Amino acid sequence: MSSKQGVVGIFADPHELIDGAVAARRAGHQNLDAFTPYPIHGIDKVLGIKKSWISVVTLLFGLLGCFGGLGFQIWTSAVAWPVNVGGKPMLSIPAFIPITFESTILLGGVMTFIGVLSFCGLPKWKGRIVDPRVSADAFALWVPVRESQQISHVEKLMKENGAYEVRVVT
Numbered sequence: 788m789s790s791k792q793g794v795v796g797i798f799a800d801p802h803e804l805i806d807g808a809v810a811a812r813r814a815g816h817q818n819l820d821a822f823t824p825y826p827i828h829g830i831d832k833v834l835g836i837k838k839s840w841i842s843v844v845t846l847l848f849g850l851l852g853c854f855g856g857l858g859f860q861i862w863t864s865a866v867a868w869p870v871n872v873g874g875k876p877m878l879s880i881p882a883f884i885p886i887t888f889e890s891t892i893l894l895g896g897v898m899t900f901i902g903v904l905s906f907c908g909l910p911k912w913k914g915r916i917v918d919p920r921v922s923a924d925a926f927a928l929w930v931p932v933r934e935s936q937q938i939s940h941v942e943k944l945m946k947e948n949g950a951y952e953v954r955v956v957t
Contacts, residue, residue, distance in 0.1 A: 792957045793931040794938060795917055796945030801827045803949030804926040808833045810948050811930050811941070822917050822927040844902040849895030856890025857883055917956065929956070 798804040801823065808819055812835060819834045821827070865877040903909070917927045928950070930941050938955055945953045 791931075792933075792955065793929050794941040794945065795954055795956045796928045796930075796948075796950030797918055797920070797952040798926040798928065798950050799924075800949065801926055804928055805830065805833055807928050807945055807948035807950060810944055811928070814940070814944060816930050816941070818931050820929040822921040822929070824922055824924060824926075827926075839906070841899060841902050841906065845895050845899045848898035849891050852894030853887055853891040855894070857887045860886055915956075 796807055798807060804821060804823070805827070808821065808830070811819055812833070817835065821830055821834060823830070860883045861878060864879075864883075869877055871877070917929065918925060921927050928945070930945075932938055932941055942953045942955075
């Protein structure tokens with residue numbers, strides 16, 4: 788049996804989806820996935836999804852952009868090419884703020900985009916469509932199963948929690 792095989796339950800209501808996910812987690816199933824037409828508050832905790840560390844990547848590369856941009860300006864103005872223009876100081880920190888801000892935003896934003904793509908495994912060229920109704924008005928819960936004995940148990944679990952359609956998907 789393939790590790791990509793699972794049971795999909797289609798729900799009409801997001802509360803039923805959450806109830807089905809809670810019941811599946813209580814039954815010991817892991818790596819659940821939900822497909823919804825809009826974000827559902829709290830579904831990540833119910834599915835057991837941990838907090839993403841994309842924010843850490845953004846912070847680290849934002850700080851790198853900030854200090855890198857500021858350091859580059861200080862180095863070019865005071866060390867590499869010290870030019871005294873009109874008696875102004877070599878290190879004029881207020882003049883460096885716009886470039887420092889822009890380099891912070893640029894490096895933080897670009898690395899966030901690259902981080903999201905790499906951590907999420909995007910792009911997925913051969914994506915699977917669980918059910919076309921999920922993009923409009925239905926809610927789907929996918930429970931992976933490894934053994935064929937679990938299929939009937941998961942189907943029963945989904946129907947007990949309000950799924951109006953249950954099927955096996957590979």
